[in-house]
Amino acid sequence: GQQVMQIPQYQHVQEGEDFTTYCNSSTTLSNIQWYKQRPGGHPVFLIQLVKSGEVKKQKRLTFQFGEAKKNSSLHITATQTTDVGTYFCAGGKSNFGNEKLTFGTGTRLTIIP
């Protein structure tokens, strides 16, 4: 079945440093979504990428979808303590209908103040 892996599993950074998590799917995706889960909380939708090579920005967050639509990355510039949490990518296989998502293994980000 489809597998979605993320690296690294854990990342500890000094506040103000940049952070990147990489997401790789074993199969071609129709879209990739990113979610953030704070400690003790539930996943919150961040963004969806659909087009090959697409790049989207949300303030300090930059999301990329690979040309082959099998990988993606999330980059955070100048991390802040509010960025703490686990970031999951989730791969979708169709653009309509009862699409289910396959969640990546997640990257847990901790910030050293």
Place this chain on the structure above:
Amino acid sequence: GAVVSQHPSRVICKSGTSVKIECRSLDFQATTMFWYRQFPKQSLMLMATSNEGSKATYEQGVEKDKFLINHASLTLSTLTVTSAHPEDSSFYICSARGYSSHQYFGPGTRLTVT
């Protein structure tokens, strides 16, 4: 934004009993609802997909007779863990999808079976 609620947020039950978890979309109609299970420090594992008025589709390895899912309306889905055992202890999260492709997650239910 869209809000999804879950009830209860925490439940402790004795081994052999059944527990029902409710998932509601509060301000939108959910054409599809999903049930996930998450172990500590792990990713979300999809258990089943449910559509209003039809039978749920279970993922491979998930026992449909143990995890009963009912999606009675466009705003409510329930998951019943029957004859619960300690290994069923986990964080159960539902999500709901309306007419967009992304999912709105509920706050989760932490189940502890003693």
